[in-house]
Structure formats: structure tokens, C-alpha cells
Amino acid sequence: MTPNGRGKRSIPEGLWVQCPQCKATLFRKEAEDRLNVCPECQHHFTVSARERINQLLDPGSFEEWFMEIQPVDPLEFVDRIPYSERIKAEQAKTGMTDAAVLGKGFIRGRPVVLGITDFAFMAGSMGSVVGEKLTRAVEEATRLALPLIFVSGSGGGASMQEGILSLMQMAKISAALARYDQAGGLYISILTDPTMGGVAASFALQGDLTLAEPGAMIGFAGKRTIWNTVRLELPQGFQTSEFLLKHGFIDRIVHRKDLRTEVARIIDYCEH
Numbered sequence: 367m368t369p370n371g372r373g374k375r376s377i378p379e380g381l382w383v384q385c386p387q388c389k390a391t392l393f394r395k396e397a398e399d400r401l402n403v404c405p406e407c408q409h410h411f412t413v414s415a416r417e418r419i420n421q422l423l424d425p426g427s428f429e430e431w432f433m434e435i436q437p438v439d440p441l442e443f444v445d446r447i448p449y450s451e452r453i454k455a456e457q458a459k460t461g462m463t464d465a466a467v468l469g470k471g472f473i474r475g476r477p478v479v480l481g482i483t484d485f486a487f488m489a490g491s492m493g494s495v496v497g498e499k500l501t502r503a504v505e506e507a508t509r510l511a512l513p514l515i516f517v518s519g520s521g522g523g524a525s526m527q528e529g530i531l532s533l534m535q536m537a538k539i540s541a542a543l544a545r546y547d548q549a550g551g552l553y554i555s556i557l558t559d560p561t562m563g564g565v566a567a568s569f570a571l572q573g574d575l576t577l578a579e580p581g582a583m584i585g586f587a588g589k590r591t592i593w594n595t596v597r598l599e600l601p602q603g604f605q606t607s608e609f610l611l612k613h614g615f616i617d618r619i620v621h622r623k624d625l626r627t628e629v630a631r632i633i634d635y636c637e638h
């Protein structure tokens with residue numbers, strides 16, 4: 367009872383989080399201290415691009431690139447609301463200009479080009495800006511002869527609001543990655559929950575090495591879409607990291623706490 371007798375004290379908003387997997391109620395601070403992994407069941411929560419940078423890179427080493435590239439609404443697309451309004455709302459909500467953050471930084475002293483798609487901004491879907499930024503990052507990594515690390519967290523695949531313009535980003539990035547590969551570059555792709563659609567069908571699964579966080583949903587179309595299209599019932603958990611590792615689709619599952627060390631180790635192994 368609270369002193370004023372109005373019944374059960376409510377939990378201050380934001381102080382606690384519930385784990386979607388094991389339903390444990392967690393002290394937010396404790397989850398954050400564990401890189402936003404549930405201490406009870408190891409469920410990996412979605413983290414923002416900014417937080418991912420802090421987790422992966424050496425403190426203060428990140429230099430962000432291409433911040434001047436802004437999204438536009440070339441098709442004047444309207445679904446429930448006009449796309450131009452949706453962009454503004456997402457920008458206000460997240461404080462980001464679009465779904466991708468790109469730049470250069472250091473992982474345990476090793477220089478890398480890092481790219482991240484952030485689920486918080488329109489489910490991390492790939493429009494013209496995300497595609498352009500990622501492509502330029504690949505080109506910079508080629509020019510500077512640096513390892514390239516992309517962390518994907520895109521549930522939306524390609525942005526339908528930009529139609530063919532977003533679909534062509536898949537080919538554009540893939541072409542840049544092919545040139546990077548010919549130049550001998552090392553591309554490590556890290557798949558996080560969720561990585562779907564046109565993102566999974568392009569750069570996210572073109573890594574020299576493909577790592578995934580545990581329990582991430584990774585695939586092209588969702589289970590319901592597959593059922594509605596081809597009437598095929600797929601096995602339980604067929605779009606999880608664990609299933610994909612077993613079937614050779616990804617190379618390794620890495621717990622978030624080990625990601626930084628693993629990436630540094632892979633770079634050393636490949637470059638020496």
C-alpha cells in the first residue's frame with residue numbers, strides 16, 4: 367500500500383522490462399549492464415545502433431560518415447499516412463535521419479568500417495538512403511583497404527514506400543560488395559534479430575563470414591507469407607540462428623558478450 371492509501375504502487379515506467387521469451391521481470395539497469403541480454407534465459411534484446419557501437423567499438427573511436435544524406439519521398443507514396451510524414455515521425459521518434467548508421471572505428475585497436483541498420487527506424491527497412499550509405503561505406507572500405515562489418519537488424523526488408531528504388535539498392539550494394547571482394551576485402555556480416563526480406567536477400571547474407579546472435583529470426587518471407595503463397599508448412603523454428611547454423615546457412619552463432627572479441631580474432635586470423 368502506498369502512504370496515500372490509493373492501493374498498489376505502480377511500477378515506474380521504464381525501470382523494469384519484461385523478457386519476451388521467459389517472461390521474467392528484469393531491472394532495466396541490470397539488463398543494460400549485460401548488453402541487453404536476459405540474465406535468466408539469455409534472450410538477446412534488440413539494441414539501437416548507438417548502443418551497438420558502444421558494445422562493439424573502442425570507446426570514442428567512432429567517426430560517423432554520410433550524415434548529410436537525407437530521405438525523400440520520390441513516389442509521393444501514401445499508405446495509412448503519406449511517406450513524407452512517416453519519415454518525419456520516425457526521425458522525431460528515434461533522433462536518427464534514417465535507419466542506417468555508418469562510419470569508421472576501432473575494434474580492440476583494429477581499424478574497421480562499421481555499418482548498422484537500426485530496427486527502431488521503420489523496422490530497419492532499406493530505402494534509398496540506407497542503400498546509398500551502405501554502398502558508399504563498402505566503397506570507402508575498398509579504397510582504404512579496411513575490414514568491413516555490417517550489423518543487420520532489419521525486419522522490414524526493402525522499403526515498399528520507395529518501390530523499385532528500394533529494390534535496386536539490393537543490386538547496388540551487391541555490386542559494390544563484389545568489387546570489394548575482388549580487391550581482397552574482408553566482410554564480416556553480423557545478423558541480429560530480425561534480419562528479413564531484401565536485406566537478408568542481399569548484403570546481410572553476402573559476408574565472407576556470417577555470424578548471428580542466438581535466437582535471431584533470419585529469413586526472407588515470414589512463415590505466414592510462405593503459407594499463403596505456396597501452402598507449405600515449414601519446420602518449427604526454421605528461421606532461427608540455430609536452425610540456419612545446423613543447415614549451413616550461417617557460419618557461427620556468437621553470444622553478444624563475445625562479439626567484440628570474436629570479430630577482432632577473425633580480423634587477425636584473416637589478415638595475418
Ligand SMILES: [Zn+2]
Pocket residue numbers: 385386387388389390404405406407408409
Ligand atoms: Zn529471459
